[in-house]
Amino acid sequence: MLRLHDAVRRRAEPVVPEGARSLRLYAFGPPAGHRLHLGDLRSFLLADLVGRLAGRRRVRVLTCHVTDGEAFADDLPALNVRPPDRSLPVDEAMALLSGSAPGVTEPGTPPGLIVLDPGVPGTARWTGSGRLSFEGRELLPGQDGSGSVRLRDVAEADLDPLAVRLALLGHRYREDAELTWDALRAADGTLRLWRSRVATWSEAPSAPMPADRVAAIEGALDDDLATPLALRLMDELERDESLAPGSRFEAFLHLDQILALALPSEIGRPPAG
Template sequence: MLRLHDHRTGRAEEVARGPLRVHVAAGADRALIVADLLRRVAERTGRRPVVVTRAEGVEPSAYGFSDLNLPDFPVAPAPASDTAVFVGPAPGPGLSVVVPDAAPAGDDPLCLRLGVLRVRYREPADLAAAAERARDDLSRWRGLMAEWARSPGRPMDPTYAARGQDALADDLNSPAALATLDRLAEDPDVAPGAKLETFIHLDLLLGLDLVSQIGSA
């Protein structure tokens, strides 16, 4: 079940099942990253297809789409469908993911992406501070994954995988999903191989390229 905060009711509401249209109506880096997170989570909860479009002029401010692990969402008019979700700094005509605008920060696009995910999408964000913390987190997680990859393979841990997925499906609670990674990394009762597979599984939703140091010297 995917739930999103509905500004019209002030509550998190279940998103109707079935195909989903997501339209980034305004904003830049933060709105695009949140739209991509919504796409990934919606697809994982079984919705097909999930189509993301953007208004003319909505694009990353300092990087290319691929630098931020984003598809190049096509430019299109706002959809008229009742099932569409609008993303931007202001509410759209229906169900909206309202993302306060924030200035870009940092010289590493994936630090920016993680910085965005460190803050609930509906809250104001200091991306400079979040991106600075993200640099250390990315380095630590990638180093751990490279270390775990040298251990015997194990299936992913279903408990931690479910916690991360459930957090993201509950109004895109990315800070809680990231906290799940931290708890998993420190859990002595989970084998390294299982930690690796679970990190990979959740990173398919988060889009942080955490496997980048596996196999490096």
């Protein structure tokens, strides 16, 4: 079961207690009228990853985006963030959480906060991602600023928006992260490579995925979302020519259901040029 750092208890705890099979996940967004930038998106990527992992463990996840604005229509789908089951205004979410998440449902709840509520008294908790800077400029959730980098800027630079997702996965979610244009270009190159490899592997005979290697990657993700380690293990898996192409194909398809990097997107497409 996925374990996340508990900000109050200061240790990693299962996202749901033993025996619980459901989870309400509240992701607090920026205020109305705010122009979304990359700093706002990091917490929604975190919430999406938590929801995907918990769902793979047969936990029924109800995702709620909490915001008084409607700024997410284009950006979140471009990052493969699943649409929420519900969108709630802040006051309604506060009322639902009252009493179940101490210290959270008070005035001034910051954008970027994520509340995990398994519906068992005393087990709700909150978490969030570290701060994000881009080329040395801090992008605080919910705050506008000159020079804020938006997902549209990434697309206009001829980079896949999912390069942002991959680049952020390269950092521990609780730690502050620094992105640069060079980092996004490197992530874009990795996406192109992995998609090309998956397309090539898809033409090979099917083979069982390497269970031990996949289990190690899933174990890293379950251990407080150790995404940098998971990506490093995936890179080793991609380069391991001792494994059958069909085996690596099955592994990457399986893992992409969690990481959501559109790795099968080049299958069936004619080679460029």
